[in-house]
Amino acid sequence: MLRIGIDVGGTHTDAALLQGDDVLASAKALTSRDISSGILDALDAVLRHEAGIERHIEAVMLGTTQFTNAVVERRELAEVAAVRIGLPSGRGIPPKTGWPGDISRSLGDHVYQLHGGYLYDGWPLAAPDDREIDSLIGDLKARKVAAVAIASAFSPMNPAPEKLLAGRIREALPHVRITESHSIGRLGILERENAALLNASLLDFAARVVDSFEAAVRARGLDCRFFISQNDGCLMDADFARRFPALTFASGPTNSLRGACKLTGLSEAIVVDIGGTTSDIGILRDGFPRESNIALNVGGVRTNFRMPDILSIGLGGGSLVGEDGRRVGPRSVGRELLARARIFGGDKLTATDIAVVAGQAGIGDPARLGDLDATVVSAAGAEIHRMLEAGIEQMKPGSDPLPVVLVGGGAILVREPLMAASAMLTPEHSGVANAIGAAIARIGGEAERMISCEQIPRQDAISELTLAAKRNAETAGADPASLRVADIEETAISYMPGNVVRLRVKVTGDIAQRKGGGASP
Amino acid sequence: MKLLAESLPDLSSGAVFLATGGGGDPHVSLLAAQQVLAEHGGVELIPVDELGDEAFVAAIGSVGAPTTSLELLPSTDDPAKALSIFEEHVGRKLDAVVSFEIGGGNSLIPLIAAAGRGIPVVDGDGMGRALPEAQMMTYPIAGIPSTPAIALDYMGNSATFSTDSTETYERHIRAMAQAMGGMITTVEHPMSGKQLKSSVVPGTVSFATEIGRILRRKRGNAQRILAPLREAFTRSLYGVPRHLFTGKVADYSSAIIGGYDIGKAVIEAFDGRGPKLEIDVKNEYLLARLDGQVAASVPDLITILDFETSTPINAERLRYGQRVTVLGIGCPAFYRSKQALARVSPQRFGFDIDYTPLENLGTRHQTP
Numbered sequence: 059m060l061r062i063g064i065d066v067g068g069t070h071t072d073a074a075l076l077q078g079d080d081v082l083a084s085a086k087a088l089t090s091r092d093i094s095s096g097i098l099d100a101l102d103a104v105l106r107h108e109a110g111i112e113r114h115i116e117a118v119m120l121g122t123t124q125f126t127n128a129v130v131e132r133r134e135l136a137e138v139a140a141v142r143i144g145l146p147s148g149r150g151i152p153p154k155t156g157w158p159g160d161i162s163r164s165l166g167d168h169v170y171q172l173h174g175g176y177l178y179d180g181w182p183l184a185a186p187d188d189r190e191i192d193s194l195i196g197d198l199k200a201r202k203v204a205a206v207a208i209a210s211a212f213s214p215m216n217p218a219p220e221k222l223l224a225g226r227i228r229e230a231l232p233h234v235r236i237t238e239s240h241s242i243g244r245l246g247i248l249e250r251e252n253a254a255l256l257n258a259s260l261l262d263f264a265a266r267v268v269d270s271f272e273a274a275v276r277a278r279g280l281d282c283r284f285f286i287s288q289n290d291g292c293l294m295d296a297d298f299a300r301r302f303p304a305l306t307f308a309s310g311p312t313n314s315l316r317g318a319c320k321l322t323g324l325s326e327a328i329v330v331d332i333g334g335t336t337s338d339i340g341i342l343r344d345g346f347p348r349e350s351n352i353a354l355n356v357g358g359v360r361t362n363f364r365m366p367d368i369l370s371i372g373l374g375g376g377s378l379v380g381e382d383g384r385r386v387g388p389r390s391v392g393r394e395l396l397a398r399a400r401i402f403g404g405d406k407l408t409a410t411d412i413a414v415v416a417g418q419a420g421i422g423d424p425a426r427l428g429d430l431d432a433t434v435v436s437a438a439g440a441e442i443h444r445m446l447e448a449g450i451e452q453m454k455p456g457s458d459p460l461p462v463v464l465v466g467g468g469a470i471l472v473r474e475p476l477m478a479a480s481a482m483l484t485p486e487h488s489g490v491a492n493a494i495g496a497a498i499a500r501i502g503g504e505a506e507r508m509i510s511c512e513q514i515p516r517q518d519a520i521s522e523l524t525l526a527a528k529r530n531a532e533t534a535g536a537d538p539a540s541l542r543v544a545d546i547e548e549t550a551i552s553y554m555p556g557n558v559v560r561l562r563v564k565v566t567g568d569i570a571q572r573k574g575g576g577a578s579p
Numbered sequence: 580m581k582l583l584a585e586s587l588p589d590l591s592s593g594a595v596f597l598a599t600g601g602g603g604d605p606h607v608s609l610l611a612a613q614q615v616l617a618e619h620g621g622v623e624l625i626p627v628d629e630l631g632d633e634a635f636v637a638a639i640g641s642v643g644a645p646t647t648s649l650e651l652l653p654s655t656d657d658p659a660k661a662l663s664i665f666e667e668h669v670g671r672k673l674d675a676v677v678s679f680e681i682g683g684g685n686s687l688i689p690l691i692a693a694a695g696r697g698i699p700v701v702d703g704d705g706m707g708r709a710l711p712e713a714q715m716m717t718y719p720i721a722g723i724p725s726t727p728a729i730a731l732d733y734m735g736n737s738a739t740f741s742t743d744s745t746e747t748y749e750r751h752i753r754a755m756a757q758a759m760g761g762m763i764t765t766v767e768h769p770m771s772g773k774q775l776k777s778s779v780v781p782g783t784v785s786f787a788t789e790i791g792r793i794l795r796r797k798r799g800n801a802q803r804i805l806a807p808l809r810e811a812f813t814r815s816l817y818g819v820p821r822h823l824f825t826g827k828v829a830d831y832s833s834a835i836i837g838g839y840d841i842g843k844a845v846i847e848a849f850d851g852r853g854p855k856l857e858i859d860v861k862n863e864y865l866l867a868r869l870d871g872q873v874a875a876s877v878p879d880l881i882t883i884l885d886f887e888t889s890t891p892i893n894a895e896r897l898r899y900g901q902r903v904t905v906l907g908i909g910c911p912a913f914y915r916s917k918q919a920l921a922r923v924s925p926q927r928f929g930f931d932i933d934y935t936p937l938e939n940l941g942t943r944h945q946t947p
């Protein structure tokens with residue numbers, strides 16, 4: 059299968075052309091203001107690989123930080139009505155409580171709490187109130203609010219109240235865009251509600267961004283399926299991405315780790331992405347990033363999305379080196395490396411200068427470093443290795459050595475094998491690991507609920523959830539035959555008799571092959 | 580002294596530190612307390628020795644499964660409402676309220692109640708940490724009856740209790756919590772100012788706030804935060820924190836047995852060499868063993884901090900691969916009496932070992 063992965067970052071837009079497991083070509087272009095011309099530049103560069111190849115491309119996968127950046131920078135956010143169904147619980151803690159003022163204002167002052175929802179055991183908390191619903195709809199109409207986020211208590215277990223309300227709103231106001239929280243997150247109403255709110259606020263922008271992505275792809279004659287990568291290393295089709303842009307939050311580090319997995323064929327490894335200012339260390343376990351258990355905070359708003367467990371240490375190609383070479387970083391010349399490093403005629407001694415003098419890289423003008431003392435070079439080299447060893451040791455899952463994959467431009471800083479490494483790999487195309495990660499992303503689906511193991515045998519609950527997760531994955535575009543269980547998470551609920559646990563099943567699979575590889579979804 | 584909304588994030592993070600892994604995530608209680616204290620211009624925090632002997636006080640807090648409050652949010656007016664129901668039940672007005680436990684979200688509920696009713700909250704609590712059962716509180720250990728007591732649920736339903744012992748009371752509130760949506764607010768252990776002075780762990784609300792302030796100002800590597808923490812604890816009822824271990828979680832498993840989260844964590848050094856630290860969990864971190872030898876045990880405090888940020892980690896958030904520093908801290912003297920140990924010794928939690936105070940465990944900790 060021929061496919062293209064594209065990563066639209068803040069600075070660079072990268073592309074990679076893959077045939078099965080092989081990377082045929084890769085390219086870097088500058089991200090443009092209008093996004094699409096940057097994509098076209100990168101696309102053109104890889105399509106040059108072979109004349110007429112665009113007709114044979116079966117899928118394009120795109121990773122992007124556009125939606126994360128919109129939230130962080132508080133731009134392109136639409137006003138949203140925040141509706142929580144859970145009264146009489148939660149009085150005094152309305153939606154958006156604890157949000158930074160500026161982003162809360164960006165979404166407008168439209169906050170509602172309605173009666174309804176369920177207890178953990180399915181007992182109703184309160185009956186839905188028709189008058190409340192009617193008055194909400196009247197208010198939405200009067201205020202001309204075009205987006206709504208709905209969250210109800212225990213909706214991941216029983217979404218009926220959210221569905222009922224969404225149905226009523228759609229009936230009365232068909233043009234309103236709605237995000238129902240059960241479709242976007244797991245247990246934890248505040249975080250799930252926040253995710254639904256950010257998502258609803260991005261719907262309008264998402265429609266435009268996804269259209270422009272698609273237009274750029276189609277402009278080059280690529281009449282194939284088109285996907286966008288999400289934070290768990292899985293893909294969504296264009297229509298799904300228009301409805302769930304928030305699922306792209308934090309997809310960057312995931313794609314980088316997945317790309318490293320693809321480039322090396324390793325499923326258990328330590329991945330070190332050495333950039334200009336920091337080295338980001340992550341762990342591949344069973345081919346996927348090890349997740350952090352800290353809730354992802356996007357622009358000051360707590361969400362229940364997870365992101366890979368990444369340790370950032372202050373060591374990069376632009377890190378400043380002390381006079382005696384014993385101190386490296388955390389201060390860095392960053393993006394000004396090409397102007398301020400000594401090999402490029404600047405006056406700052408950087409980690410890159412050290413690598414060049416030590417003969418690890420042939421860039422810049424080494425003659426400019428003629429007067430540098432050899433003891434400084436060796437001390438700095440030793441410090442760089444010590445920093446990496448210490449960081450890797452913290453992240454490494456066990457005491458046995460694991461392969462270390464170096465990606466990113468700063469990989470030249472590493473001269474000797476690291477002690478924690480059973481092997482050291484610096485694969486070709488590692489500079490575009492993100493785009494490769496996007497290209498190989500799978501289709502995933504999840505389902506979760508609380509169960510009492512005394513009432514339902516655990517295995518039955520898992521089978522039932524697996525079916526639900528598979529249905530979700532199929533909806534997202536997966537080939538049903540390739541689906542396998544990727545993760546079963548079981549969380550005990552303390553202080554509750556009856557062996558109550560929260561079960562979550564996640565499945566992933568390959569992209570469904572379409573006959574003729576033709577129309578987009 | 581007025582406690583203001585601004586100091587609540589520090590109190591809440593200090594409360595997680597003192598919770599020794601239990602007490603639940605106080606995030607939602609913090610949001611609620613911030614709203615209420617901002618609305619009422621703070622709450623009066625009264626030092627234990629300034630409370631009159633004749634004052635009428637009761638303990639307030641939440642009982643149940645912290646996980647259910649992930650979905651069902653508390654209401655900011657419920658704690659004050661619970662006080663009114665209690666007052667009506669006993670036919671007497673309260674002069675002040677006091678906390679069950681300083682560990683976790685229960686450190687904040689009394690503040691919400693007191694601010695809502697315009698009465699002071701006592702600077703102290705009934706545990707000095709977090710513990711799983713009512714009979715482990717200092718109040719019943721000192722002989723104060725648990726009832727009359729009341730419970731309030733999410734929907735506004737209430738129940739009253741009259742029991743012959745704290746053990747029976749504990750059974751009844753657990754059963755009610757299950758029937759009332761998983762989590763209830765209770766008002767219990769009515770007592771006089773004089774009784775309170777003989778049983779409370781004093782000063783813990785302001786002390787937790789001080790710990791939280793240190794965690795915020797000195798945020799960073801856990802080994803560097805040890806010195807300022809030691810300095811603060813030297814001036815407290817607790818012992819001085821001892822560094823037990825730094826490493827990563829090599830194994831963590833948990834299961835529910837008898838309504839508790841029972842688990843075991845194994846922590847090994849970053850380089851995988853040398854002895855490993857094993858921690859037994861029953862909602863809280865109860866027992867730490869270094870190569871099979873006891874390094875710290877309940878009622879002394881075992882606290883786990885994130886190695887890079889020094890953020891305290893509660894048991895629900897502990898995961899395989901996490902990089903952590905484990906501290907041991909001697910408990911307040913109250914819990915070392917024969918009477919208290921009869922309720923909170925390691926044997927009471929099913930461990931076949933005698934309690935040895937942390938300071939007598941010599942050099943059983945990782946050599947840095």
